[in-house]
Amino acid sequence: MKSMTRHITLNIPTRRAFINITPQVAEVVAESGVQEGLCLVNAMHITASVFINDDESGLHHDYEVWLEKLAPEKPYDQYRHNGFEDNADAHLKRQVMGREVVVAISNGRLDFGPWEQIFYGEFDGKRPKRYLIKVIGE
Amino acid sequence: MKSMTRHITLNIPTRRAFINITPQVAEVVAESGVQEGLCLVNAMHITASVFINDDESGLHHDYEVWLEKLAPEKPYDQYRHNGFEDNADAHLKRQVMGREVVVAISNGRLDFGPWEQIFYGEFDGKRPKRYLIKVIGE
Amino acid sequence: MKSMTRHITLNIPTRRAFINITPQVAEVVAESGVQEGLCLVNAMHITASVFINDDESGLHHDYEVWLEKLAPEKPYDQYRHNGFEDNADAHLKRQVMGREVVVAISNGRLDFGPWEQIFYGEFDGKRPKRYLIKVIGE
Numbered sequence: 001m002k003s004m005t006r007h008i009t010l011n012i013p014t015r016r017a018f019i020n021i022t023p024q025v026a027e028v029v030a031e032s033g034v035q036e037g038l039c040l041v042n043a044m045h046i047t048a049s050v051f052i053n054d055d056e057s058g059l060h061h062d063y064e065v066w067l068e069k070l071a072p073e074k075p076y077d078q079y080r081h082n083g084f085e086d087n088a089d090a091h092l093k094r095q096v097m098g099r100e101v102v103v104a105i106s107n108g109r110l111d112f113g114p115w116e117q118i119f120y121g122e123f124d125g126k127r128p129k130r131y132l133i134k135v136i137g138e
Numbered sequence: 139m140k141s142m143t144r145h146i147t148l149n150i151p152t153r154r155a156f157i158n159i160t161p162q163v164a165e166v167v168a169e170s171g172v173q174e175g176l177c178l179v180n181a182m183h184i185t186a187s188v189f190i191n192d193d194e195s196g197l198h199h200d201y202e203v204w205l206e207k208l209a210p211e212k213p214y215d216q217y218r219h220n221g222f223e224d225n226a227d228a229h230l231k232r233q234v235m236g237r238e239v240v241v242a243i244s245n246g247r248l249d250f251g252p253w254e255q256i257f258y259g260e261f262d263g264k265r266p267k268r269y270l271i272k273v274i275g276e
Numbered sequence: 277m278k279s280m281t282r283h284i285t286l287n288i289p290t291r292r293a294f295i296n297i298t299p300q301v302a303e304v305v306a307e308s309g310v311q312e313g314l315c316l317v318n319a320m321h322i323t324a325s326v327f328i329n330d331d332e333s334g335l336h337h338d339y340e341v342w343l344e345k346l347a348p349e350k351p352y353d354q355y356r357h358n359g360f361e362d363n364a365d366a367h368l369k370r371q372v373m374g375r376e377v378v379v380a381i382s383n384g385r386l387d388f389g390p391w392e393q394i395f396y397g398e399f400d401g402k403r404p405k406r407y408l409i410k411v412i413g414e
Contacts (some may be wrong), residue, residue, distance in 0.1 A: 001139050001277050002412045003312040005382045013267050015167045036141040038178060038274060040314060040378050044389030046329045052237055053229055058218035062226050063233075066209065071285050071342065080334035092331055095339075095373055097233055099328055102240050102378050104272035106143050111270060113182030132387060134380035136314060136413060137274060138139045139277050144321055174279040176316060176412060190375050191322045191367055196356035200364050201371075202349065239379050240316050242410035244281045249408060251320030275412060276277045 002040045004032035006133040007044070010026055012125035018060045019120045021050075023130065025103075026110055035108045037137015042100035044130040047090035049097035049121035067090075067093045069124075086100055090123035097121050142170035144271040145182070150263030153211075156198045156207050157258045159188075159269065163241075164201035164248055166271045168218015173246045179256055180238035182268040187235035187259035205231045205261075228261035243275055280407040282307035285322070288401030291349075294336045294394045296405065297326075301379075302386055304409045313413015317394055320406040323366035325361035325373035325397035343369045343399075366399035373397050374409055401409045 006028045010019065025041055041050045053059065071092035072078075079088030101118060104111035120131055144166045148157065157165055157241065163179055179188045209230035210216075217226030239256060242249035286295065317326045327410045329335065337367055347368035348354075355364030377394060380387040394406055 001312075003413070005312070005387065036139075036143070036274070038176065038272065038314065040340055042380070044392065046389070046391050051233065054219075054235070056219060056368055058221065059226060059229055061218045062230070066230055070208070070346070080337045081330075081332060083334065088335060089333055092338070095327065095329070098374065100238065100378060102180075102238060104143060104178055104180070104270055111143065111258070111272070113184070113268060113270075115184050116396075117363060129292070129388060132380055132389075133195065134314065134382070134387070137141070158394065162333070174277075174412070175279070176314065176410065189371065189372070192357075194357060197364060197367055199334065200355045200357050204368055208346070234375065240318075240376055242281060242316055242408055244410070249281065249410070251322070251406060251408075253322050254320065275279070 001136060001138060002032060002034050004028055006137045007126050007130050009130050010120060011128045012033055015125050017122045018119055019053050021120050022097050022118045025118050025133055029105055029135055032135040034105050034135050034137035037105045039103045039105055040134040044132050047087050047094055047124035048129055049093040049094045050100055050131055051097045051121060052101050052102045052116050052118055054115050070096060087124040093123045139276060140170060140172050142166055142273045145268050147266050147268050149266045150260040153263050155260045158193050158255055159258050160256045162220035163256050163271055167243055167248055167273055170273040172243050172273050173223060175243045177241045177243055178238060178272040180270050182270050185225050185232055186267055187232045188269055189235045189259060190239050190256055192253050193230035193255045208240060212226055225262040231261045248251050277309060277410060277414060279303055280411045285404050287404045288398040291401050293382035293398045294332050296393055297396050298394045301394050301409055304358050305386055305411055307380055308409050310381050310410040313381045316410040317380045317382055318408050320408050323363050323400035324371055324378055324405055325370045326379050326407055327373045327397060328392050328394055330391050333392045346372060362395050364371050365401040369399045
């Protein structure tokens with residue numbers, strides 16, 4: 001069994017953003033030499049998400065509006081978590097969008113449908129945060 | 139390490155539906171000969187879901203009503219994604235229900251609790267779409 | 277390839293609760309002897325969740341309030357699933373929080389960010405229920 005691990009640091013200048021990380025993941029899969037296996041990609045922070053959806057700016061705007069409706073950032077004092085922090089909403093939003101994705105590797109490549117792209121979803125940025133890529137297989 | 143990959147096409151005649159795909163997944167696990175390992179099942183389209191829950195029609199009705207409340211299909215122009223398309227709600231609903239499941243394989247079988255069943259959740263049907271089954275293990 | 281499987285029974289005295297199960301998972305990873313691999317942890321019941329977030333009681337209170345807003349327990353007759361049962365809300369809440377997590381194992385340990393902790397989320401307790409830990413790797 002082969003494996004490869006990569007921790008990648010992002011420093012998003014805004015509180016919230018969606019970043020397409022598919023090229024980084026594809027690169028690690030290629031480097032790993034794994035032909036058949038699985039690739040895990042997960043946020044290492046609990047106020048961020050890794051998810052798969054469309055690379056379309058209108059949709060990302062819709063996600064932003066929708067998540068703010070489901071789990072509004074403000075008023076901060078609506079959340080008990082917000083004693084010393086102000087990011088309770090980010091912990092909630094990340095549960096809707098998910099922590100991780102697991103992608104099949106077939107014939108040495110991410111086995112994707114036509115529009116699948118991997119995103120890092122930041123909900124409490126303005127500081128360095130990491131995501132993890134783990135490849136296992138043969 | 140053994141592995142097996144299967145892409146399965148569905149063509150759901152309605153916009154939304156939940157289809158029990160457990161027999162198809164169990165068949166691929168059996169064919170793979172894997173005794174101990176992991177089985178990934180994921181939608182290959184970004185307006186569909188693979189999830190595990192109960193095969194009970196009342197519950198599926200409740201999911202339909204609930205998802206329409208959380209992310210309504212109409213009016214279409216509430217979503218910026220809906221320029222040339224009308225399926226923004228499907229991209230949102232799929233995030234709530236999830237893209238994928240990873241199931242343990244133990245003693246050559248899906249290692250399931252008493253009521254676990256795997257569903258393909260379609261949120262923008264009426265056309266051929268695929269899901270993927272990937273088995274790895276030994 | 278090595279693998280290890282463990283089914284663990286919990287009997288939560290309340291309808292809802294969040295239980296930190298990180299020590300149990302870490303113990304199975306250590307016992308497995310796997311240095312590089314993946315660890316799947318999932319609820320085996322469809323009214324419970326396994327998820328990763330912060331071990332902070334204020335946040336857990338926020339989750340409880342938020343999930344009750346998104347998918348209220350009562351009135352029971354708002355859900356068609358609640359014929360003989362009263363737990364439809366638990367099936368909905370579990371979809372928001374997720375069934376499972378997959379965690380990388382690197383250098384023989386759970387490859388975690390600074391605050392990641394694994395929780396069992398119970399949404400229909402007062403009876404014995406199981407979660408599963410599956411480790412594969414080398």
